[in-house]
Amino acid sequence: MLKKLDPLLHSELRLAIMSLLISVNRADFKYLKEETESTAGNLSVQLTKLEEAGYIIVKKGFKGKMPQTVCSITKKGTEAFEKYVNDLKGYLNL
Amino acid sequence: MLKKLDPLLHSELRLAIMSLLISVNRADFKYLKEETESTAGNLSVQLTKLEEAGYIIVKKGFKGKMPQTVCSITKKGTEAFEKYVNDLKGYLNL
C-alpha cells in the first residue's frame, strides 16, 4: 500500500529544485538560490547529489565575465519525479 | 511560492503514521509496525516525537496480559497534516 519514497527526492530542498526545473526547464544557480531561499552551500551540495544521481545536468560556464552554473532536468530525473509524486499520493489521501 | 514544509511531517515514517491514523482513527503499535514495515525501535522514536508535538495521543494499557500501545490523532495533528498536504502540493505541480 504505502510505497517506499525515493530518498533522493524526499528532501525539501532537492524536491524544490526538481519542481522548479520541471516547470522552467533550465535555471541557473542564482535563480535556484533565490526561489528556494536556500544558502549557497546547501544548494551546491544538493545539486551535486542530484547530478550524481543523473537527475539533472549541471553545466558550468560564464555569463559575461562571471561564472554561471546552469542546471536542467534529465529524462531520468523527470521520470523519478513523476514516480515520487505518485508514490507520495498514497500517503496524502489525494 | 514554495512554502516551508513542517519538518515533523516531512519524514517518511512519521507521515505514514499520520496518514494511517487519519484514516483509521485508532491504531495500536503492532498494526502501525506492520503497515509501515518499520522496525519497532524506529516506530517507538517517531511516535514519541509526534506525541511530544501534540499531533497524536499515545495510551499504554494491556490487551489480555500483554502490553498494548494505542495511538490516535489529535485535532492539532489533523490540522498539521492538512496544512502539510496543501503546502506540499506547491512542490508537486498538482
Next chain:
DNA sequence: ATAAAGTAGTTTATAATATAAACCAAAATT
C-alpha cells in the same frame, strides 16, 4: 518447574542527511 522462544516495546549507539560556517577566486566598486 524451568528453560527456551516469542511479544511488545524502550533506550542507546551509529550511520546518514541537512545545514551552516568558513573559505576561495575573480569581478566590481569606492
Next chain:
DNA sequence: AATTTTGGTTTATATTATAAACTACTTTAT
C-alpha cells in the same frame, strides 16, 4: 589599491533516521 560583492565549493557541525542492544514480561515446550 583596498574593500566589497558575486558565485560558488569545501569542511565542520547539528539534526535526523535507523539499527542494535536491552528490558520486562508471556507463552510454549521439556
